[in-house]
Amino acid sequence: MISRRPLLALPTLLAAPALAQSDTRPSITIAVQKISNTNTLEPLREQSNVGERVFYSSLWEGLIGRDWLGDLSARPGLATEWRRISDSVLELKLRPGVRFHNGDEMTAEDVAFSFGRVRMFGNTPATAQGRTIPVGEGIPTPRPGKELPPEVPAIARRAFPALERVEVVDRLTVRFHNATPDVTLEGRLSRYGADVVSRRGYEEAATWLDWARKPITTGPYKVVDYRADAVLTLVAHDDYWGGRPPVRQIRFVEVPEVASRINGLLSGDYTFACDIPPDQIASIERNRAFEVQGGTILNHRLTVFDKNHAVLRDPRVRRAFTHAIDRQAIVDALWAGRTEVPKGLQWPFYGDMLIQDWTVPRFDLAEARRLLREANYRGEPIPYRLLNNYYTNQTATAQVLTEMWRAAGLNVQIEMKENWAQVLERTPSRAVRDWSNSAAFNDPVSSLVNQHGPNGQQQQVGEWTNEEMNRLSVELETSTDRERRKAVFRRLLEICEREDPAYTVLHQNATFTAKRRDTRWKASPAFAMDFRPGNFGS
Amino acid sequence: MLRFLASRLFRAALTIAMVVTFAFIVLRLSGDPAQIIMGADAPPEAVVAFRAAWGLDDPLWQQYFRYFAAILNGDLGRSMRDGRDAIDLVAERIPATLALTIPALFIKLALGIPAGVVAALHRNSFIDRAVMALAVAGFTVPSFVLGLLLVLVFAVQLGWLPSGGQESWRHAILPVITLGVGGAAVLARFTRSAMLEVLGQSYIRTASAKGVPWGAVVRNHALPNAAIPTVTIVGFMVGSLIAGAVVVESVFSWPGVGRLLVVAVANRDLAVVQCILLLVAATMVVSNLVVDLLYGVLDPRLRAAPQGAH
Numbered sequence: 001m002i003s004r005r006p007l008l009a010l011p012t013l014l015a016a017p018a019l020a021q022s023d024t025r026p027s028i029t030i031a032v033q034k035i036s037n038t039n040t041l042e043p044l045r046e047q048s049n050v051g052e053r054v055f056y057s058s059l060w061e062g063l064i065g066r067d068w069l070g071d072l073s074a075r076p077g078l079a080t081e082w083r084r085i086s087d088s089v090l091e092l093k094l095r096p097g098v099r100f101h102n103g104d105e106m107t108a109e110d111v112a113f114s115f116g117r118v119r120m121f122g123n124t125p126a127t128a129q130g131r132t133i134p135v136g137e138g139i140p141t142p143r144p145g146k147e148l149p150p151e152v153p154a155i156a157r158r159a160f161p162a163l164e165r166v167e168v169v170d171r172l173t174v175r176f177h178n179a180t181p182d183v184t185l186e187g188r189l190s191r192y193g194a195d196v197v198s199r200r201g202y203e204e205a206a207t208w209l210d211w212a213r214k215p216i217t218t219g220p221y222k223v224v225d226y227r228a229d230a231v232l233t234l235v236a237h238d239d240y241w242g243g244r245p246p247v248r249q250i251r252f253v254e255v256p257e258v259a260s261r262i263n264g265l266l267s268g269d270y271t272f273a274c275d276i277p278p279d280q281i282a283s284i285e286r287n288r289a290f291e292v293q294g295g296t297i298l299n300h301r302l303t304v305f306d307k308n309h310a311v312l313r314d315p316r317v318r319r320a321f322t323h324a325i326d327r328q329a330i331v332d333a334l335w336a337g338r339t340e341v342p343k344g345l346q347w348p349f350y351g352d353m354l355i356q357d358w359t360v361p362r363f364d365l366a367e368a369r370r371l372l373r374e375a376n377y378r379g380e381p382i383p384y385r386l387l388n389n390y391y392t393n394q395t396a397t398a399q400v401l402t403e404m405w406r407a408a409g410l411n412v413q414i415e416m417k418e419n420w421a422q423v424l425e426r427t428p429s430r431a432v433r434d435w436s437n438s439a440a441f442n443d444p445v446s447s448l449v450n451q452h453g454p455n456g457q458q459q460q461v462g463e464w465t466n467e468e469m470n471r472l473s474v475e476l477e478t479s480t481d482r483e484r485r486k487a488v489f490r491r492l493l494e495i496c497e498r499e500d501p502a503y504t505v506l507h508q509n510a511t512f513t514a515k516r517r518d519t520r521w522k523a524s525p526a527f528a529m530d531f532r533p534g535n536f537g538s
Numbered sequence: 539m540l541r542f543l544a545s546r547l548f549r550a551a552l553t554i555a556m557v558v559t560f561a562f563i564v565l566r567l568s569g570d571p572a573q574i575i576m577g578a579d580a581p582p583e584a585v586v587a588f589r590a591a592w593g594l595d596d597p598l599w600q601q602y603f604r605y606f607a608a609i610l611n612g613d614l615g616r617s618m619r620d621g622r623d624a625i626d627l628v629a630e631r632i633p634a635t636l637a638l639t640i641p642a643l644f645i646k647l648a649l650g651i652p653a654g655v656v657a658a659l660h661r662n663s664f665i666d667r668a669v670m671a672l673a674v675a676g677f678t679v680p681s682f683v684l685g686l687l688l689v690l691v692f693a694v695q696l697g698w699l700p701s702g703g704q705e706s707w708r709h710a711i712l713p714v715i716t717l718g719v720g721g722a723a724v725l726a727r728f729t730r731s732a733m734l735e736v737l738g739q740s741y742i743r744t745a746s747a748k749g750v751p752w753g754a755v756v757r758n759h760a761l762p763n764a765a766i767p768t769v770t771i772v773g774f775m776v777g778s779l780i781a782g783a784v785v786v787e788s789v790f791s792w793p794g795v796g797r798l799l800v801v802a803v804a805n806r807d808l809a810v811v812q813c814i815l816l817l818v819a820a821t822m823v824v825s826n827l828v829v830d831l832l833y834g835v836l837d838p839r840l841r842a843a844p845q846g847a848h
Contacts, residue, residue, distance in 0.1 A: 031791075230793035253791065257788055263693060269701050418569060421569040461582065
């Protein structure tokens with residue numbers, strides 16, 4: 001017996017191939033060194049640059065977005081406007097008509113869920129300057145398989161340490177209540193990891209891992225297939241609020257070898273080849289059909305000091321290090337001039353918090369030698385723990401640096417290490433190492449305080465501390481007096497980069513992406529790759 | 539026979555236990571998986587939480603015995619990167635690796651053994667020198683160099699084949715050739731040496747003197763006797779089917795067991811590394827066992843000798 005139901009569906013079935021054929025948008029393949037370090041697509045688990053490339057702005061979106069093709073400043077995202085109710089309360093109006101990948105319309109309930117305990121904070125308490133903040137919200141018990149990995153709440157709390165709750169005012173209005181005054185709340189909402197998920201999408205996933213590998217978000221592309229360490233396939237989300245995405249399918253393929261990525265681009269297998277080392281740019285562009293785009297990103301390379309080391313205890317020795325580096329020579333020789341020496345640990349997108357007249361310590365060998373003489377340094381060996389090119393050009397930079405330091409009289413000896421645990425191991429021989437610092441949002445709290453302040457890694461692993469720095473860090477986090485905040489920031493730079501160096505900035509980091517010249521696409525000044533309407537094809 | 543098998547299996551279990559212990563010690567003493575997996579910029583409290591969740595803050599001996607007890611219960615553990623069962627992660631990669639290593643093994647056998655035999659039969663001739671020159675080249679050129687050369691020629695210049703990936707059978711051609719060439723060169727050299735040794739034996743002279751046609755002498759007397767060292771090498775090649783393509787998988791972005799091993803070692807993802815090592819050790823043990831049995835088939839004298847005498 002023939003049912004009527006299949007017959008009713010027939011017109012749709014017949015139309016489907018025609019619709020597919022009429023979709024003339026291109027499919028693209030992007031060769032990357034790594035898709036995700038953690039084999040998940042959850043920004044609160046995958047804290048990496050490579051994650052940023054895949055997540056933004058293809059997959060994840062926050063309430064406050066970024067100008068990915070401009071200066072990365074804040075832009076309306078899933079919220080169209082926001083205003084301060086008080087120093088600690090921020091109200092945001094949600095964009096109407098935003099659809100998740102599962103077809104649901106985004107509401108204030110989804111936003112509150114995204115910043116709630118089930119998805120973000122687990123049973124961690126909100127804290128402010130060490131004070132635990134009581135919250136009225138009960139701590140739910142997740143069902144088996146939906147428990148958060150323990151590092152997720154820890155990371156979420158680092159991003160929003162004093163967030164008490166998100167209040168649903170009406171269907172399209174939310175209020176973020178912070179326990180303390182915080183002028184950086186808007187910035188925090190634009191940061192990596194402050195994204196909105198579909199509540200239903202989260203709750204319907206069988207396990208946390210299932211969800212984290214196929215999150216239901218609002219981005220212009222949605223996940224259809226993710227094979228860890230191999231390939232991630234996204235397809236256009238045609239109900240995207242920002243317009244019809246210009247690409248039908250994006251495949252991120254993991255190609256660990258640089259030569260293989262470049263060969264794949266040249267042979268036409270890949271549309272883009274990412275993570276191109278600077279020394280390969282000229283050879284790629286020798287073929288006029290190809291070009292390398294990209295440049296500086298919101299990340300600075302640093303040399304970090306352990307002030308507990310017997311020699312480095314005297315700040316004059318550390319200051320000598322900072323003056324003995326010809327940073328521009330490193331930029332010219334190893335980066336083909338395609339990055340720059342920044343104004344210390346800050347970025348122009350700080351806006352009015354940028355200290356315009358601040359610079360890195362000047363290259364001055366005579367000053368370095370004078371400081372070493374004053375410190376009575378006698379050429380004792382100073383270990384330099386080094387990873388093999390974890391950062392672009394890392395080993396070559398280290399070799400150049402040791403020679404520059406040698407010219408000033410510093411006897412720095414490279415010790416190759418295999419991983420970060422070995423680099424950070426707390427022993428008397430820990431002295432100098434490499435690091436980088438990113439600005440998660442447009443305020444120095446996100447970089448200087450986050451990594452070098454009282455709760456930053458450098459202090460928590462016992463490399464460095466400074467009482468004044470710690471006191472002023474709290475003030476920078478909580479003060480609402482913008483002039484005072486700027487003065488505090490300047491003082492923090494003086495302490496950390498001049499008086500009692502915790503680190504010294506080498507250069508701004510950069511990332512490079514190769515493609516055919518006739519592929520119309522513009523790189524963002526970030527790891528993120530933008531394939532939203534307007535940035536691909538005609 | 540049963541005693542022989544039991545003895546071999548006991549030795550195999552001991553070997554595997556030693557491999558697992560060695561890997562545990564080396565991996566755990568050379569880095570903290572929490573710091574490595576979470577990355578350089580992870581908040582310290584996240585690293586601490588990770589460590590506690592995976593029992594990495596327990597004394598090392600406790601971690602070791604816990605791990606060993608789990609193995610004995612058939613639990614090979616979970617990946618610390620995403621919490622999935624290690625055995626599932628490894629199992630889903632095995633077909634991809636075998637898709638390269640089995641065809642490559644056939645290439646090794648099909649090219650290497652005949653080349654070695656031909657070279658031996660034409661000792662010191664032009665053919666011998668040509669075959670051996672090719673064998674030395676195939677043996678000495680590293681697989682990543684050969685792989686990249688093949689990509690440059692057949693993918694970049696000629697555009698005939700894809701440069702990497704795993705989408706179709708065409709993607710397997712270059713990695714299979716890369717794997718096959720090196721192994722064929724090794725086999726050719728071993729086969730030639732074995733054949734030359736056998737061809738110099740008195741029973742070969744005797745057979746020829748009796749008027750047996752040269753082809754029959756080679757087929758019936760030389761080849762079976764020369765097969766034993768070759769079978770030993772082939773046994774090793776079969777044993778390395780699971781994880782014998784680490785470099786080639788990286789060059790050709792082929793998501794097999796080799797790539798998984800590299801990532802797991804880099805991340806100190808102990809359960810995954812151990813799971814692969816167990817599989818490799820088990821494959822090697824079975825392969826060696828089969829080789830031992832084949833010795834008896836190929837050489838009746840070994841069949842008659844008391845076990846363990848060879």
